[in-house]
Amino acid sequence: MRYQAPKGTQDLLPAQARTWAAFRRRAQEVFSLYGYEPIETPVFELSELFTRSAGESSDIASKEIFSVRSIGALQKMAEGEPLKADQKLALRPEGTASVVRAIAQHNLVPQGGAPAKLFYAGSMFRCERPQKGRLREFHQVGVECLGATDAVADAEMIIMCMRFFESLGLKRESMTLLINSMGDENCRPAYTERVRSYLKEHEDSLCEDCRRRIDDNPLRAFDCKNESCRKVVDGAPRFSDNLCDACRERFEAVKGYLDAAGIGYTVDPRLVRGFDYYTGTVFEVQVKDGLGSQNAIGGGGHYDKLMGEISGKDLSGLGFAVGFERVMLALEAAGIELDSGAPRGVYVVCVDESVRPTAFSLMQQLRDAGIPADGDTQSRSVKSQFKVAGKGNARACVVVGPDELSSGNVTVRDMDTHDEQLVATGELVEKIQALY
Ligand code: HAM
Numbered sequence: 001m002r003y004q005a006p007k008g009t010q011d012l013l014p015a016q017a018r019t020w021a022a023f024r025r026r027a028q029e030v031f032s033l034y035g036y037e038p039i040e041t042p043v044f045e046l047s048e049l050f051t052r053s054a055g056e057s058s059d060i061a062s063k064e065i066f067s068v069r070s071i072g073a074l075q076k077m078a079e080g081e082p083l084k085a086d087q088k089l090a091l092r093p094e095g096t097a098s099v100v101r102a103i104a105q106h107n108l109v110p111q112g113g114a115p116a117k118l119f120y121a122g123s124m125f126r127c128e129r130p131q132k133g134r135l136r137e138f139h140q141v142g143v144e145c146l147g148a149t150d151a152v153a154d155a156e157m158i159i160m161c162m163r164f165f166e167s168l169g170l171k172r173e174s175m176t177l178l179i180n181s182m183g184d185e186n187c188r189p190a191y192t193e194r195v196r197s198y199l200k201e202h203e204d205s206l207c208e209d210c211r212r213r214i215d216d217n218p219l220r221a222f223d224c225k226n227e228s229c230r231k232v233v234d235g236a237p238r239f240s241d242n243l244c245d246a247c248r249e250r251f252e253a254v255k256g257y258l259d260a261a262g263i264g265y266t267v268d269p270r271l272v273r274g275f276d277y278y279t280g281t282v283f284e285v286q287v288k289d290g291l292g293s294q295n296a297i298g299g300g301g302h303y304d305k306l307m308g309e310i311s312g313k314d315l316s317g318l319g320f321a322v323g324f325e326r327v328m329l330a331l332e333a334a335g336i337e338l339d340s341g342a343p344r345g346v347y348v349v350c351v352d353e354s355v356r357p358t359a360f361s362l363m364q365q366l367r368d369a370g371i372p373a374d375g376d377t378q379s380r381s382v383k384s385q386f387k388v389a390g391k392g393n394a395r396a397c398v399v400v401g402p403d404e405l406s407s408g409n410v411t412v413r414d415m416d417t418h419d420e421q422l423v424a425t426g427e428l429v430e431k432i433q434a435l436y
Contacts, residue, residue, distance in 0.1 A: 008128070008136025016328075019339040020139060023168070023324055024121045026338075027141040030164045031119045034156065036143050039118040041098035044068050047090040053097040053306055055276025057216035059223075064126040066091040066136075091125035096277070096303075096319055097310070099144040104311035108146075115147035133294030133326045142300075142321030146307060149316045151250045154281040154302055155257030161298055161320050162263055165285060168327060169336040175297075177264065179283045180239060180271035181251035182219075184304060187244035188279070192218060194237045202232045222272045225293065238269040247280060254281050273299060277306040283320070290333025297330055298322035345372030346432055347389035351382055351401035359400040362410070362428060366398075369429045371436075389415065396435055398428065 005011055012020055028038070051061040068089040069077070076083060092098055099118055103109060108116040121141040128134050143160070145153060158177070165175060183191055196218040203211055210221040210229045222233050243251065258265055265283075273282050282301030291297075300320025308314035331338060346366055350359040359375055366373035374392065376385050382399075389397050399411040409422045412431060423431045 006136070008130035010135065010137075010325075014342070015339060018342065019328065020324055022338045022340075023327070024141060026167055027119065027121060027164060027322075030160065030167050031143055034117070034160050036117045036119040036145075039099060039102060039120050040122070041092075041095070041102050041120065043123065044089045044091050045098055045101065046085055047088040048085055049097050049101055049310070050090050050093055052309060053100075053275070053277050054093070055217065057213070057220065058274060058276055059220075060093050060126065060274055064093060064128055066093075066125045066127055093126045094124055094275070095120045095122070095140060095142045095321060096144055096275075097306070099142075099319075100146065100306050100310050100317060103144075103146050104307060104313075109315060113147065115145050115153075117143070117145045119143040131294065133291050133323075133329055135325060139324035140321040141324070142319060144317060144319035146315050146317045148318065151253035151281075152257055154250075154254045154318060155261070157300065157318050157320060158254075158258060158265075158281075158283050159261050159263055161283070161285065161300070161322070164322065165297070165327075168331065168338060170287070170327075170330060170334065172264070174288055174330075174334060176266060176286045176288060177283060178268040178271050178286065179254070179258075179265045179281065180268050181243055181247055181254075181280055182272060182278050182282055182301070183239060183243050183247050184279045187242060187247055191237065191239060191242040194242065195219060195221075198236050199232070202235075205229070205232050217276070219272050222270045223274065233270060236270075240267065240269050250280060273301060277303040277309075279304040281318070287326075287330040287333075289330075291326060291329055294326060296323075297326045342393070343372050344393055344395040345374060347385070347392065347394040347397045348373060348375035349382060349385045349389065349397050349399045350376050351399065354402050355400045355405050358405060358425070359398075362398060362400065362425065365429055366432060369433065371429070371432055396432060398432070 047065065047067060050065060054060040068091060073083055073087040099120060103116050119141065122139065123137050124140050125137050127136055130136060145157065162177065166172060182188065196214055199206065199214045199218050199221055203214065205228050207224065207226045207229050210224050213220045221229060224230065271282055271284060278301045280302040284296050284299035286295045287297055298320055302318040304316050305314065307317055348359050348363045350356050363373045363375050386397065394415050396415055397413045399413065404410055404422060408424055410425055410428060411420050412423045413420045414435065
């Protein structure tokens with residue numbers, strides 16, 4: 001086979017593509033209960049949008065971006081000419097930066113206006129080392145709310161996320177909800193310095209990446225999966241002991257709302273998430289079984305400065321995203337099916353060429369009435385047409401033969417009971433509808 005899907009990508013074959021559609025529909029049902037409306041943004045944007053919002057030293061910006069260059073731009077590069085910003089494009093690694101950009105560009109939250117509440121669904125691209133639950137092209141549904149300021153919005157976001165997972169059939173006890181507060185511009189700089197000094201003291205036990213992170217962005221060491229780094233990080237100063245009063249009060253309020261809603265959570269002082277734009281509340285949902293190390297099925301948090309960086313005007317924002325492929329693995333492990341299968345249609349069996357025009361027209365009539373219908377296009381024998389109908393899980397076959405048709409009839413075979421009846425062509429649609 002000459003061509004295969006590129007490394008780290010996968011085709012969504014019909015059953016998976018139907019499941020992805022069901023997943024998006026479920027997301028829309030749940031998110032619209034909270035007032036969210038759909039938005040679609042381009043699959044590629046200016047690279048700078050993603051690198052600046054994620055943070056230049058984040059893994060996403062420094063290693064995982066898929067750059068997009070036109071042939072013209074590549075030629076310029078080869079000739080040593082510098083590229084302009086609008087020639088440096090990238091496939092989106094996430095939806096947040098794009099949605100915030102769109103909200104700013106179209107002024108969706110005018111001065112003093114109500115929050116913009118938007119949800120999206122689509123492919124995201126990260127050049128990671130592929131493994132189970134980690135792809136280079138994967139699918140997310142996500143939400144962003146721009147303009148809400150109060151702690152209650154953080155809690156509502158988390159509750160909506162958990163409600164979405166439950167609507168898919170995941171049991172609450174099969175998931176762990178981790179929460180943390182990452183502080184804000186008042187308390188985070190001093191905290192970051194404390195972590196930097198701590199890591200410097202333990203530099204010898206850190207991996208090469210984390211040693212580099214000490215200067216660039218010490219909090220990123222919290223994300224490192226290396227065993228020795230994890231041990232060091234376990235002893236690092238904790239966010240919770242270093243929050244300013246406003247951040248501490250806000251985090252307490254969020255926890256209070258979650259308690260009141262009966263949502264169980266674990267405070268994880270090491271939870272920093274992969275993007276530098278977060279401030280204040282962050283959260284992640286992990287599944288306990290079936291996913292190995294890639295067990296985060298969704299996550300998000302609050303971001304105060306992202307809109308300011310993108311548009312020059314601050315606006316408080318928050319959101320989360322959920323990974324389709326990981327949720328599917330979790331549902332599989334729990335034996336839950338989201339897709340109810342392809343709709344069962346009718347197969348029109350054409351006995352010989354003389355009746356083909358009638359068979360063709362009956363097929364159209366059935367489709368016009370909203371009944372999925374299919375028929376032979378390969379001049380197959382009657383026996384093989386029945387075989388095709390069986391394989392396609394047809395609900396019924398309509399057999400169009402010259403003898404029956406001469407008296408205005410066709411034969412309808414119920415494929416479940418194998419009962420057959422003669423039906424006048426004028427009554428076919430009604431008779432088939434009665435089978436459903
Ligand atoms: P994230 O945690 O990077 O957050 O991604 C959200 C979810 O996408 C993850 O929990 C995981 O299920 C899935 N995911 C991430 N990377 C991969 C991958 N390589 N392969 C398969 N699935 C993956 C964000 O993307 C933020 N934009 C969330 C957010 C929205 N924060 C605020 N608003």
